[in-house]
Amino acid sequence: MVIKSNKKNYMSPEDIFDPNSKAIIIRDLVKKFDDITAVNGLNLEIENGELFGLLGPNGAGKTTTINILVGLLKPTRGKAFISGYDVSENLNKIKKLIGVCPQEPSFYKFLTGKENIELFGNLYEMDKKLIKERTEKLLQLTGLEEASKRKAKGYSGGMLRQLNLIIALINDPKIIFLDEPTVGMDPRARRKTWEFIGSLKEQDKTTILTTHYIEEAEALCDRVGIIDYGELIALGTPKELLEKYESKNLEGVFMKITGRRILEGI
Amino acid sequence: MMQRVFALTKMLLKKVIREPAYLFLMILFPVALTLTFGLAFGAIGTSDTSSPTMFDFMAPGLFAYACIFIIMLVAQSFTDDREQGLLKRINVTPTTSGQFMGSHLISNMIIAIIQVAVVFIMSLFMGYRPLGGIIGVLMAFVFMILLSLCSVGLGLITASISKSSGAATGISFIFILPQMFFGTFIPLTPTTEIIAAFLPSYYVTSSLSSILNEGSTINSEILINLGILAIMSVIIIIIGMFLFKKYSKN
Numbered sequence: 343m344v345i346k347s348n349k350k351n352y353m354s355p356e357d358i359f360d361p362n363s364k365a366i367i368i369r370d371l372v373k374k375f376d377d378i379t380a381v382n383g384l385n386l387e388i389e390n391g392e393l394f395g396l397l398g399p400n401g402a403g404k405t406t407t408i409n410i411l412v413g414l415l416k417p418t419r420g421k422a423f424i425s426g427y428d429v430s431e432n433l434n435k436i437k438k439l440i441g442v443c444p445q446e447p448s449f450y451k452f453l454t455g456k457e458n459i460e461l462f463g464n465l466y467e468m469d470k471k472l473i474k475e476r477t478e479k480l481l482q483l484t485g486l487e488e489a490s491k492r493k494a495k496g497y498s499g500g501m502l503r504q505l506n507l508i509i510a511l512i513n514d515p516k517i518i519f520l521d522e523p524t525v526g527m528d529p530r531a532r533r534k535t536w537e538f539i540g541s542l543k544e545q546d547k548t549t550i551l552t553t554h555y556i557e558e559a560e561a562l563c564d565r566v567g568i569i570d571y572g573e574l575i576a577l578g579t580p581k582e583l584l585e586k587y588e589s590k591n592l593e594g595v596f597m598k599i600t601g602r603r604i605l606e607g608i
Numbered sequence: 609m610m611q612r613v614f615a616l617t618k619m620l621l622k623k624v625i626r627e628p629a630y631l632f633l634m635i636l637f638p639v640a641l642t643l644t645f646g647l648a649f650g651a652i653g654t655s656d657t658s659s660p661t662m663f664d665f666m667a668p669g670l671f672a673y674a675c676i677f678i679i680m681l682v683a684q685s686f687t688d689d690r691e692q693g694l695l696k697r698i699n700v701t702p703t704t705s706g707q708f709m710g711s712h713l714i715s716n717m718i719i720a721i722i723q724v725a726v727v728f729i730m731s732l733f734m735g736y737r738p739l740g741g742i743i744g745v746l747m748a749f750v751f752m753i754l755l756s757l758c759s760v761g762l763g764l765i766t767a768s769i770s771k772s773s774g775a776a777t778g779i780s781f782i783f784i785l786p787q788m789f790f791g792t793f794i795p796l797t798p799t800t801e802i803i804a805a806f807l808p809s810y811y812v813t814s815s816l817s818s819i820l821n822e823g824s825t826i827n828s829e830i831l832i833n834l835g836i837l838a839i840m841s842v843i844i845i846i847i848g849m850f851l852f853k854k855y856s857k858n
Contacts, residue, residue, distance in 0.1 A: 412700045434702060442700040448693035450619060452626040457619075464615030465701040493626075509697075 358439045359516040363426030365390045365548035366411065366517070371420035373406050373572070380406040382572035384420070388550065388565075393543045395563035396552040397592060403572035404552040405445060408519050411550075412442050424517060438466065441515030445522045447502040455490035455497070455505050456481070459512055466513040473512070480508045484538060500531035507535065517548045524558060536562060556593045568596055575599050612703050616711030617718075623685070624719060630681055634719050638674035638727050645670065646734025660821075667727075667736045668816035669793030671748055672809040674723040675755045676787045678716050682763025683776035685712070686852065691773060709849055713760055720756030724749055739823030747819050747826065751812045751834070757841035758808040764848030768855040808844075811837045 366388040373381040381403045388394045396404045409415040411422055413433040422429045424436045449458040456477060463473035481487045484504045489497065494505060507523055520539065524532045539562055542549050553559055559566050560580045568576040568583075576583055576599060580592060587595040624630045646652065649662035689695050698708060728745065731738075738744060762783040770776035790800045791809030804810035811833040818824040 414696055414699060437700060437702045440700070442697070444693055444697060446693050448697040450623070450694070452623055453619065457622075461615050461619055462701065465612050465698065465703045467609075467611050467702070 353438055355439045355514060355516040358425070358435050360426045361390060363423070364388065365392065365425060366550070367421075367423040368407070368411075369421045371407070371410065371422055372418045373403075373410060373415060374418045380572050381410070381417075384569075384572065384574055386567060386574060386577070388548060390548055391543065391546050392564050393539070393549045393551065393562055395559035395566040396550060396569055397554065397556070397559050397566055397596070398569040399554060402569045404569055405521055406572070407569070408442075408521055408550065408552060412440060412519060413437065438513070439516055441510040441513060441518045443507050443510035443518070443520045443523055445525065447506040449494060449505060449509055451495040452493060454493055455486060455501075455508075458494060458505065459490070459508055462509045463512045468513065476512055476514060477508075480511055483541070484508060485534075499526050500528060503527055503531075504535070507538070511542075515547070518542060518550070520549060520551045522552055522554070524553070524555065532558075556591055560592055566592060568592070568599070570596075570600055609707065612707045613711045613714065616703075616708060617715045620685070620711060620715035621718065624681075624715075633677050633681060634674075635722065635726060637677065638670070638723050639730055641673060642670055642727050642730035642734060646731065646736070651735035661735070663731075663734060664736055664821060665817070666793040667731045667738070668748075668820050669813045670727050670731065671724055671752055671816060672755060672812045673788065673792045674727055675720050675752055675759060675812075676784050676792075676809055678719065678756055678759035679762045679766060679783050680777060680780040681719075682712060682716065682760050683766035683770060683780045684773045686764065686767035687770050687773040687776040690767070705849075705853060709764075709852075713757060713845070716756045716760050717753050720752045720759075721749060724752045738820040740819040743826065744816075744819040744823075747830070748816055751815055751837065754834070754837045754841050755808055755812050758837070758844050761841065761844030761846075761848035764852045765844070768848070768851035808837055808840050811840075 364387050366386070368384050368386040371381050371384040372379065384403075384407060396407065398404055406415065410417050411424060411429060413429055413436065416430070425439055427436050427439075429436060450461070453461065459477045459480070460473050463476065468476070477490075478487075481490050484507070486501065486504050486508065489501055490505075494502065497505065503523065503526065507520070510518060510520070523539070524535050527535060536558065539549065539551065543564075551559070551563065563580065565577070565579050566583060567574050576587075576595060578586065583592060583595045584590070587598045589595045589598060624634050645666055646663055649666060651661045651663070686695075689698075699705075728748070740747070763780065766776055766780045766783065770779050786803060787807050787809040788794075790796065790804040791807040792813055796804055815830045815833040818830060819826075824830065
């Protein structure tokens with residue numbers, strides 16, 4: 343169900359989204375921090391509606407790539423486009439189009455869960471009715487309705503991560519960046535979050551998921567890009583990669599290419 | 609645009625109410641301070657209520673005293689937000705840095721107004737009888753709003769050079785202590801008067817003492833002080849915003 347806004351000047355992600363452009367195009371992207379090259383000539387295209395997994399050990403360049411795409415970092419070289427908009431030139435439009443779930447739960451702990459969600463809805467200039475409807479819908483989907491009335495300070499680790507995810511979705515974004523969304527969750531909460539992330543695909547969202555959980559990428563993603571030392575070392579559907587590298591799982595694929603385990607870097 | 613500023617301002621005011629440390633620093637501390645000074649130096653309990661007390665001379669400085677601590681509140685707030693990734697999170701929404709800073713300015717102006725009202729009411733309870741009438745009270749609000757802007761700017765400068773909120777608390781005293789000692793109710797010597805000329809709170813206390821204690825109407829000296837304070841607040845805010853933006857990018 344798509345909830346529409348009555349507000350005249352409000353530009354929804356739907357209004358900005360260009361269905362004829364690819365969701366994400368990355369061309370020769372380089373990011374250096376002094377002598378360290380975090381992203382080294384990355385090339386990647388992600389289709390609309392795709393659930394794409396960016397897999398790699400800690401420090402591989404996953405978060406740096408995401409930070410460039412969402413405008414938190416400027417690339418040293420190269421270009422990146424989101425729905426046809428250049429991230430170096432059209433950041434204002436891009437910000438209205440995307441939703442970002444950072445690695446660490448980031449919101450105001452002295453506010454209740456609901457107040458936090460409403461605050462971020464206001465930052466997207468959504469009208470009050472729309473914020474209320476979206477908030478209720480997302481809380482219902484994640485089962486956080488009761489807890490949302492309490493201050494976030496008292497939330498469990500799993501609840502904090504769920505709220506982190508809800509805030510990223512309040513503006514009903516067309517393209518969603520999820521940076522390690524299930525780190526620290528117990529297996530049950532992780533399963534539930536996987537179901538939730540899977541449901542985003544049914545809503546025709548493009549999702550970019552960074553993770554170092556192999557089973558998460560295998561269970562959820564249409565395609566996976568394995569990144570190491572800032573370079574894309576493998577790209578394809580999980581099935582394609584397993585066949586190509588004659589491996590039982592993506593961990594095996596990574597090991598065959600690099601001689602290391604993904605989890606060694608964690 | 610206003611929707612974002614309003615939502616952020618509301619959130620910042622809730623922070624002051626819900627975080628005990630901030631509530632104490634911004635509202636309870638000025639109350640306690642006025643009560644303590646009022647009891648120690650005021651007319652309560654004395655037989656002579658006609659001649660001015662020490663507290664009467666201190667009261668204008670108490671207005672400024674409370675507002676100076678906004679420096680610490682802002683410095684802690686920005687460093688906390690930075691440490692918890694909140695600045696980044698807000699940065700990926702369409703909110704501009706101007707809207708974010710603007711909400712801090714508005715919320716702290718509101719806090720300054722509440723502080724003036726609280727200190728004023730408490731002072732009256734402690735026997736303070738200001739001259740200057742309603743104009744005097746209004747001028748107190750105007751001066752305090754400008755002082756609150758200076759404090760936000762100094763808080764931003766503190767946050768820019770502080771690596772953590774703990775460090776921000778300590779570093780904020782670089783700007784708090786000189787204003788406390790040379791810009792409020794402590795008598796100045798010719799030497800300390802030179803230092804005081806560079807402190808925003810000096811112009812507030814000096815003007816409010818003239819209006820509230822001496823019954824001066826708005827004269828050229830007070831208007832010059834107001835002008836100096838306004839220029840100071842603009843310069844400090846610009847430096848604070850510039851440094852904080854630069855630091856945040858790094």
